[in-house]
Amino acid sequence: EVQLVESGGGLAQPGGSLRLSCAASGFTFNAYWMHWVRQAPGKGLVWVSRIYGDGSTTNYADSVKGRFTISRDNAKNTLYLQMNSLRVEDTAMYYCARGGNSSTRRYFDFWGQGALVTVSS
Amino acid sequence: DIQMTQSPSSLSTSVGDRVTMTCRASQTISNYLNWYQQKPGKAPNLLIYDASNLQSGVPSRFSGSGSGTDFTLTISSLQPEDFATYFCQQSYSTPRTFGQGTKLEIK
Numbered sequence: 338e339v340q341l342v343e344s345g346g347g348l349a350q351p352g353g354s355l356r357l358s359c360a361a362s363g364f365t366f367n368a369y370w371m372h373w374v375r376q377a378p379g380k381g382l383v384w385v386s387r388i389y390g391d392g393s394t395t396n397y398a399d400s401v402k403g404r405f406t407i408s409r410d411n412a413k414n415t416l417y418l419q420m421n422s423l424r425v426e427d428t429a430m431y432y433c434a435r436g437g438n439s440s441t442r443r444y445f446d447f448w449g450q451g452a453l454v455t456v457s458s
Numbered sequence: 459d460i461q462m463t464q465s466p467s468s469l470s471t472s473v474g475d476r477v478t479m480t481c482r483a484s485q486t487i488s489n490y491l492n493w494y495q496q497k498p499g500k501a502p503n504l505l506i507y508d509a510s511n512l513q514s515g516v517p518s519r520f521s522g523s524g525s526g527t528d529f530t531l532t533i534s535s536l537q538p539e540d541f542a543t544y545f546c547q548q549s550y551s552t553p554r555t556f557g558q559g560t561k562l563e564i565k
Binding site (some may be wrong): 365373374381382383384387396398399432443444445448449450451 | 478490492494496503504507508512520545547549552553554555556557558559
């Protein structure tokens with residue numbers, strides 16, 4: 338059974354940092370793109386970042402580029418999101434999601450339960 | 459970035475109704491269009507991928523169609539558990555943009 342479990346959310350001050358983790362199980366982790374998607378309270382879904390299976394390729398939304406860093410430890414089957422220079426507008430539920438394992442398989446078929454990040458002074 | 463526009467933003471419906479919602483991309487995305495259902499306090503759940511393919515375990519009352527820029531999600535006979543918010547997402551290019559959602563409400 339595929340499982341994704343996020344952790345590391347919490348309260349941070351503007352300008353502060355947090356690191357989210359997403360522990361994966363039930364599939365060959367290093368074979369899949371992994372993504373972070375966020376959702377501000379009462380708002381829609383916003384894609385944040387993705388990383389290729391071997392970690393060689395990463396992409397970011399413009400809103401987080403230069404502040405957030407996605408990474409993965411395939412030996413630990415864990416995805417990370419290091420969030421620096423946090424802003425109030427980064428307040429959201431952050432979901433990790435499994436992407437594709439080929440160029441033709443591009444959808445997010447499994448999601449974690451989410452980690453809540455609140456940025457406030 | 460590709461903009462995704464969903465309509466309507468909300469829809470008042472009844473159990474048993476046939477429901478159709480649309481998603482329009484700002485440029486052609488072939489069939490790289492996915493639909494997700496989200497219930498309050500829960501993570502999104504994949505319903506349809508590549509415009510018309512039903513994800514495993516999803517009831518057959520859900521169907522998707524379209525290609526290019528215009529797409530449709532149809533629920534043939536609405537069930538009580540279908541009252542939720544539905545998001546489309548393009549997977550043609552990065553960033554993987556989502557529509558703003560269509561919320562199904564009980565009439």
